[in-house]
Amino acid sequence: MKPYDMGLLFDECADRGVPTVVHLDRPFDIAPDAGTTHDVPALAQLVWTAAGWLAAAGARRGDRVAIVKDNHWDYDLLACAAVRIGAVPAKLSGHLAPESLAVLLGRLSPAVLVTTAEVLAAADSAGADLTDLCRTTVTVDRAHPRAVHVGELRQAAPPPPRRPREDEPLVIMHTSGTTGLPKLVVHSTRTIIGALARVEATRLPMAGVRRSDTVANASSYAHGRTFCWTASVLCLAPKKIVVLTDTHPDRADPVLRAHPPTVIEALPAAYVRLQPLTTRLDNAFRDVRLFASTYDAVHPPTVRGYLAASARRRPLWMQGWGQSETGPITFRFLGRKSAAWRNAGRAIPLRTRLRVVDPATLAPVPRGRPGVVQVRTPARCLGYVGEAERFQGKCTDGWWNTGDVGALTRTGSVRLLDREVDTVAGLSCLAVEDVVEDRLDAVAECVVLGRAGAPPLPVVVTADGTLDPAAWSAAVADLPRLAEPVVLTGDDVPRTGTGKVRRTALLAALTGNTATAGSGRWT
Incomplete structure (x- = not known):
């Protein structure tokens, strides 16, 4: 089975008898009394019910439905419910600051906002009335004086399903926002389902999901990656799906031990947070044959730790590099003896083309020379909500400017160096980070934070916020000149909903200045 209509995805999987059982680490926010174990027919019923109360709240064909709540996979169930009635879901992370939420909701002008009383209260405290930015606000946790509680809508039956048109907006998600306010990315059925999810729903020899697999995911479910993953993983019909919303090691461990994964996909930050589990006796990752990561770079010690924790003979780490606007661009497989960590892999065959251009002239440069990486892919999004000019500024004759600096090797793989906005002459911040870790x-x-007119500023995170100065000096003795390190604990570092470091915010907090070494032209 290959996905197409996300509004009927769960119904079609249920009708086909998909035997997958889903295990959650906590109940869905939209169904708090339904427990933590669901089969596919039960999930289809949840989508059907949510479609009914979205329609009762006033969402109609072509309207936008914004979703802002605590992190859970029911983001994607709500998105499918919106698609079912012909609306366009917009998934916004509950980690966004109230001021950012207000700007993004202002651009969206949603007919319905699905959120929590807690989100509304936080916005009120910051002087932002989110309910004023939409026609109807629905809370899923508790009542709020300016919102309709979902309990008042649950008995409403949905209208007949509306099949999405292939090239019309299907779903909106936002970028990570590491350098400022996130962009609102619009995808269609053709771009995110046809060009991405349908490819992922193919059973591949090494990376494919098998019917006997237990597939775990620890992600930010507000982002576009899980919408695509939802489509593909259900069609691949593994034995179990395990959904993690909390990556604290002590709370995740019982769930993973009860349902040991054979395939796991997680945010890089989630892998880092769960890594202490890899050294425990009878660790929860002992049966994993495939680790997958997206969103951001994963540093070598983390990869090696997980591969060593698996009792499989040849476990693999699949690293994807891509963007919200394009989906995966390249992929690579790492084993226990892999090298060349900064190599991002090859372009996805038959679908993606890459080139590297001079950042000043945008003319292609020879292989081996650094430049800005551009991609041509049928999965490229339709545009940005409210920022058409910004979107067009990143398009050149069908090529999409990633804003990443890298070089094409002689074999056709990509060696990533930095984001252009972070570029420092004479070094790669990403490579230095790898070496230090x-x-x-x-x-x-x-x-490593690139700065205008000053040496790069290394920020190191340790368990207790301290670092041996002599050990630091020895570790960086052969590296390009760096400023003295700033040592922090993990809680001191500002992050996005996907766990990425908000580099601009961190630079501003530490130096009072946001001037970077790069131009930031393609952020």
Whole structure:
């Protein structure tokens, strides 16, 4: 089975007898009394019910339905419910600051906002009335004086399903927002389902999901990746799906032990947070044959730790590089003996083309020379909501400017160096981060911030916020000149909903200045 109509995805899987059982680490926010175990027919019923109360709240064909809540997979169930009635879901992370939410909701002008009283209260405290930015606000946790509680709508039956047109807006998600306010990315059925999910729903020899698999996911479900993953994983029909919303090791461990995964996909930040579990006796990752990561780079010590934790003979790590606007661009497989960590892999065959251009002239440069990476892919999004000019500024004759600096090797793979906005002459911030984390066991994370007119500023995260100065000096002795390191704990670092470091915010907090070494032209 290959996905197409996301509004009927769960119904079609139920009708085909997909035997998958889903295990949650906590009940859905939209069904708090339904427990933590669901089969596919039960999930289809949840989507049907949610479609009814979205329609009762006033959502109609072509309207936008914004979703802002706590992190859980029911983001995607709500999105499918909106698609079912012909509306366009917009998934916004509950981690966004109230001021950012207000700007993004202002651009969306949603007919219905699905949120929580807690989100509304936080916005009120910041002086932002989110209910004023939509026609109807629905809360899923508790009543709010300016909103309709979902309990008042649950008995409403949905209208007949409306099949989405292939090239019309299907879903809206936002970028991570590491350098500022996120962009609102619009995808169609053709771009995110036809060009991405249908490819992922193919059973591949090494990376494909098998019917006997237990597939775990620890992600930010407000982002576009899980919408695509939902479509493909249901059609592949594994034995179990395990959904993690909390990656605290002590709370995730019982869930993973009860349902040991054979395939796991997680945010890079989730892998870092769960890594202490890899060294426990009878660890929860002992049966994993495939680890998958997206969104951001994963540093070598983390990859090696997970591969070593697997009891499989040849476990694999699949690293994808891509963007919300394009989906995956390249992929690579790493094993226990892999090298060339900064190599992002090859373009996805038969679908994606890459080139590297001079950032000043946009003319292609020879292989091996650094430049800005551009991609041509049928999965490229339709545009940005409210920022058409910004979107067009990243398009050149069908090529999409990723804003990443890298080089094409002689074999056709991509070696990533930095985001253009972070570029520092004479070094790769990403490569320095890899080296520091590899050499210093005490460093859980290293972030190198490029600055205008000053040496790069290394920020290192340790468990207790301290670092041995002599160990640091020895570790960086052969590296390009760096400023003295700033040592923080993990809680001191501002992050996006996907766990990425908000580099601009961190630079501003540490230096009072947001001037970066790069131009930021393609952020």
